[in-house]
Amino acid sequence: MRSMWTAATGMRAQQLNIDTISNNLSNVNTTGYKAQRAEFKDLFYTSMRRNNIVDDEGRPVNLEVGHGVMPTATKRNFKNGSFIETQSDYDVAINGEGFFAVELPNGDIRYTRDGSFKLSIDRNQGTLVTTEGYRVLNDANNDIVIRSGLGDITIDERGNITAKDEADRTVNLGRLKLVRFMNPEGLLSEGSNLYRATEASGGEIPIGANEMESKIAQGYLESSNVAVVDEMVKMITAQRAYEINSKTIQTSDEMLQLIGNLKR
DSSP states (O other): HHHHHHHHHHHHHHHHHHHHHHHHHHHHTTTTTEEEEEEEEOOOEEEEOOOOTTTTTEOOOOEEEEEOOOEEEEOOOOOOOOOOOOOOOBBEEEESEEEEEEEOSSSSSEEEOBBBBEEETTTTEEEEOOOTEEBBBBTTTTEEETTTTTTEEEEEETTTEEEEOSSOOOEEEEEEEEESSGGGOOOOOEEETTEEEETTSSOOOOGGGGGGSSEEEEEEEEEEEEEEOHHHHHHHHHHHHHHHHHHHHHHHHHHHHHHHHHGO
């Protein structure tokens, strides 16, 4: 029976829905995490009878039946999460659109909203890196280096980094590289809070200091934008839809059983 296969597509779709929701809930405390939403479309239809109107007479509607549902996309919500104060000089958050740029050991560039940066020490200087040790880039695509003897690290709202030397003079250390994308939903998630640019997202668009609408907040981290209550409601809805689809399969099986018993 067609209803069995149709209900099976519904169960598979709701399983993916639950997988997406569970991933959101598991990342509720992940810095800079952006919630995902599963999207679906109906499958093709079998047309059993076409509408046919000739001289204002005939059938005005079609007789058709669908074949279920299919997942089409998992869309990310890039709205800002709330800010958590850490009072760390190397923790920064972006209030608005934009991504930090980091360099992997193989030279590839990735993008992140996670601003929990660290200082990697090598001899008499430190380099600003992510938790995994990936180098944070400045707007000249170079490392951000802080030599020994500098203190009072300051990152202003435009991403400019300054420090004080032994003589209390201000030293310019560069500016954090900030980029945006025409279609951020097209970015490919790679884990570790990193995104990779794709043809769908378009190439990176650098955000200059004078054209920034976003602001950098030093001493803060952006928390996940997952709304736990909303995700719980979605989970209950998905669970009920899964149960209803499974009930449809049971009902179809009972109908087949009745047909099989007609010969007795």
